[in-house]
Amino acid sequence: xxxxxxxxxxxxxxxxxxxxxxxxxxxxxxxxxxxxxxxxxxxxxxxxxxxxxxxxxxxxxxxxxxxxxxxxxxxxxxxxxxxxxxxxxxxxxxxxxxxxxxxxxxxxxxxxxxxxxxxxxxxxxxxxxxxxxxxxxxxxxxxxxxxxxxxxxxxxxxxxxxxxxxxxxxxxxxxxxxxxxxxxxxxxxxxxxxxxxxxxxxxxxxxxxxxxxxxxxxxxxxxxxxxxxxxxxxxxxxxxxxxxxxxxxxxxxxxxxxxxxxxxxxxxxxxxxxxxxxxxxxxxxxxxxxxxxxxxxxxxxxxxxxxxxxxxxxxxxxxxxxxxxxxxxxxxx
Amino acid sequence: xxxxxxxxxxxxxxxxxxxxxxxxxxxxxxxxxxxxxxxxxxxxxxxxxxxxxxxxxxxxxxxxxxxxxxxxxxxxxxxxxxxxxxxxxxxxxxxxxxxxxxxxxxxxxxxxxxxxxxxxxxxxxxxxxxxxxxxxxxxxxxxxxxxxxxxxxxxxxxxxxxxxxxxxxxxxxxxxxxxxxxxxxxxxxxxxxxxxxxxxxxxxxxxxxxxxxxxxxxxxxxxxxxxxxxxxxxxxxxxxxxxxxxxxxxxxxxxxxxxxxxxxxxxxxxxxxxxxxxxxxxxxxxxxxxxxxxxxxxxxxxxxxxxxxxxxxxxxxxxxxxxxxxxxxxxxxx
Numbered sequence: 251x252x253x254x255x256x257x258x259x260x261x262x263x264x265x266x267x268x269x270x271x272x273x274x275x276x277x278x279x280x281x282x283x284x285x286x287x288x289x290x291x292x293x294x295x296x297x298x299x300x301x302x303x304x305x306x307x308x309x310x311x312x313x314x315x316x317x318x319x320x321x322x323x324x325x326x327x328x329x330x331x332x333x334x335x336x337x338x339x340x341x342x343x344x345x346x347x348x349x350x351x352x353x354x355x356x357x358x359x360x361x362x363x364x365x366x367x368x369x370x371x372x373x374x375x376x377x378x379x380x381x382x383x384x385x386x387x388x389x390x391x392x393x394x395x396x397x398x399x400x401x402x403x404x405x406x407x408x409x410x411x412x413x414x415x416x417x418x419x420x421x422x423x424x425x426x427x428x429x430x431x432x433x434x435x436x437x438x439x440x441x442x443x444x445x446x447x448x449x450x451x452x453x454x455x456x457x458x459x460x461x462x463x464x465x466x467x468x469x470x471x472x473x474x475x476x477x478x479x480x481x482x483x484x485x486x487x488x489x490x491x492x493x494x495x496x497x498x499x500x501x502x503x504x505x506x507x508x509x510x511x512x513x514x515x516x517x518x519x520x521x522x523x524x525x526x527x528x529x530x531x532x533x534x535x536x537x538x539x540x541x542x543x544x545x546x547x548x549x550x551x552x553x554x555x556x557x558x559x560x561x562x563x564x565x566x567x568x569x570x571x572x573x574x575x576x577x578x579x580x581x582x583x
Numbered sequence: 584x585x586x587x588x589x590x591x592x593x594x595x596x597x598x599x600x601x602x603x604x605x606x607x608x609x610x611x612x613x614x615x616x617x618x619x620x621x622x623x624x625x626x627x628x629x630x631x632x633x634x635x636x637x638x639x640x641x642x643x644x645x646x647x648x649x650x651x652x653x654x655x656x657x658x659x660x661x662x663x664x665x666x667x668x669x670x671x672x673x674x675x676x677x678x679x680x681x682x683x684x685x686x687x688x689x690x691x692x693x694x695x696x697x698x699x700x701x702x703x704x705x706x707x708x709x710x711x712x713x714x715x716x717x718x719x720x721x722x723x724x725x726x727x728x729x730x731x732x733x734x735x736x737x738x739x740x741x742x743x744x745x746x747x748x749x750x751x752x753x754x755x756x757x758x759x760x761x762x763x764x765x766x767x768x769x770x771x772x773x774x775x776x777x778x779x780x781x782x783x784x785x786x787x788x789x790x791x792x793x794x795x796x797x798x799x800x801x802x803x804x805x806x807x808x809x810x811x812x813x814x815x816x817x818x819x820x821x822x823x824x825x826x827x828x829x830x831x832x833x834x835x836x837x838x839x840x841x842x843x844x845x846x847x848x849x850x851x852x853x854x855x856x857x858x859x860x861x862x863x864x865x866x867x868x869x870x871x872x873x874x875x876x877x878x879x880x881x882x883x884x885x886x887x888x889x890x891x892x893x894x895x896x897x898x899x900x901x902x903x904x905x906x907x908x909x910x911x912x913x914x915x916x917x
Contacts, residue, residue, distance in 0.1 A: 325717075375909070376901050379660070379716045380855060384898040387842055391890030399887070503724060506717070516714060548736060552728030558721035562713050 275512050275528045282535045290542045298538070300421065304414070304489065306534035307427045308333065310527065311482040313505045314434050315475030317526045320509050322451040322471045323518025324371060324378035328386035329479040329505060332360055333498035335393045336483025341404045341493030342396070349409035353484045360480025361473055363389060368469030393495040401494035404487065413488035423485040435523040447471065452519030503554050508533045510561045610851055610867035617871060621878040628881060635760070641873035642766035643821060645866065647840060648847040649773040650817025652865045655848050656777070657810040658790040658857025659708055659715030662841045663722040664818040667700050669837025670726050671822025673734055676832060679741040686745040694819045700726060701815030705808025730834050740831030752828025762824060769817065773862040786810055791858030846897040847872045854904055
């Protein structure tokens with residue numbers, strides 16, 4: 251069929267707009283990389299890039315789990331405190347059980363907290379915000395209580411060097427992070443089990459009627475998120491060789507912002523782990539850039555709050571538009 | 584069938600129904616049982632000075648909780664109140680008013696700031712229908728950052744505060760602290776607004792079913808905005824009272840007070856699904872929380888473990904609320 255030049259041009263333009271809409275976070279990431287390389291002469295040094303990767307590792311691992319939860323239409327506000335608790339457990343039990351066993355205990359505790367979250371949300375049917383808020387306060391009290399609000403220093407040199415030791419030039423912790431990204435992306439996007447998380451998030455009632463065990467997927471998502479938070483806590487404790495009740499203070503906020511920035515909708519039913527990776531990278535670079543440019547911590551607090559509101563507004567308008575177009579072509583009424 | 588249902592409905596409202604009376608006044612009975620129980624466990628609990636202490640402590644949570652009740656009845660959460668009250672307190676203390684004009688001016692500025700925070704919250708949540716919890720968490724961080732910049736992250740104190748302003752926090756009329764009088768006034772005014780004004784009716788309607796409220800001609804987003812303004816202003820009043828009481832604060836001291844307020848509101852029988860609840864119930868919740876906190880302190884539980892107990896109380900209260908609403912839903916459906 252004959253296509254005129256003008257048609258071709260408009261189609262190219264339309265494709266370009268579609269591309270931007272789909273990969274906005276990618277564009278944002280690339281833009282930030284260019285901006286920071288131009289305005290800061292330390293940004294592109296290998297040391298800084300390695301630091302950046304290590305910095306985003308903690309929040310990134312938590313964000314993988316959070317992607318699952320937000321895809322199912324929920325939220326987990328307790329992850330930051332689970333990171334702190336897990337770091338405290340790892341370092342605190344090191345002298346009694348050895349680092350490997352204490353790490354395993356921390357992971358199991360994380361899994362238990364997540365399962366508790368999931369049970370309260372799926373079985374008792376409490377709003378996920380309230381459930382995870384309550385669990386968050388509970389875990390915070392527990393962590394502050396067992397440490398007496400003081401940080402603990404680690405004593406095991408092998409454990410202390412694990413996260414920062416490099417293999418193929420990349421720190422171990424970041425290698426784990428990248429491997430998890432790839433595995434979880436494959437699981438969510440290309441396996442039938444993974445696809446069911448989208449079904450549950452899109453419409454719980456319909457999924458239940460279609461014979462999907464909705465509760466199982468909900469509990470699984472929350473348990474996995476807390477497990478990831480515990481893993482992030484272990485790796486962070488290994489990196490700084492300290493267990494502290496106040497680390498992970500902003501983790502919840504950073505993680506939620508990066509997941510939504512990565513294209514996962516708060517309404518549930520859509521999103522990818524790869525998008526989350528770029529969201530995490532963007533936020534990490536923003537943080538890194540602000541540090542390099544010498545912007546105070548105070549302003550970073552405000553910027554986090556503003557970013558959260560902006561990202562939610564963006565999400566809202568995007569969903570509103572999709573709904574409208576779906577209505578127009580008759581998918582929903 | 585429908586005749587039968589109608590008779591049952593009428594019977595439900597007109598006959599003496601023990602279960603209903605118990606379930607409606609559960610909070611007061613639990614409060615009574617708690618007071619009796621703790622009086623037996625500890626000799627210092629049931630003394631006049633300790634009871635006054637509980638009232639004074641409860642008043643600080645209570646003024647805040649009355650405001651939060653409005654937001655929750657409207658079907659949303661307000662988690663920014665903790666930082667909002669911090670901002671109000673910091674403004675009063677940083678301005679350090681030493682004459683009448685200065686005192687009035689600083690109070691006005693503090694309340695104005697809180698009003699603005701309420702407006703922004705209400706606009707984002709009411710107009711754009713953003714998730715209230717996430718929006719107010721974002722607002723919390725924004726206000727926190729403003730406080731940190733304003734105080735340069737330093738501890739602030741007011742050495743020469745105007746005596747009459749200071750009196751709000753420390754002195755008492757007869758035997759009753761002014762703090763408690765302010766709390767009582769807030770409860771009365773709040774309850775009157777909820778049950779006697781048009782706005783109160785609209786708020787219940789909005790919280791119960793937003794679409795239905797909109798279709799019946801209620802300006803939904805303006806109602807929600809008003810509820811957020813009320814909760815922010817109540818946070819402002821709490822902040823001013825605390826500033827007058829202690830005279831020096833940390834930049835992040837308001838952090839976490841929103842959980843106490845939310846717990847008290849839920850304990851008082853206000854449903855988190857919206858459309859149900861009362862300020863009088865919140866009063867009961869505040870007193871129960873005050874009694875539990877006081878008893879834990881007397882029994883020597885550290886403040887960190889108190890946090891854990893409070894979290895359990897919050898979750899259990901919400902679970903009970905969900906259980907009862909589900910049963911009611913089933914009844915209506917059948």
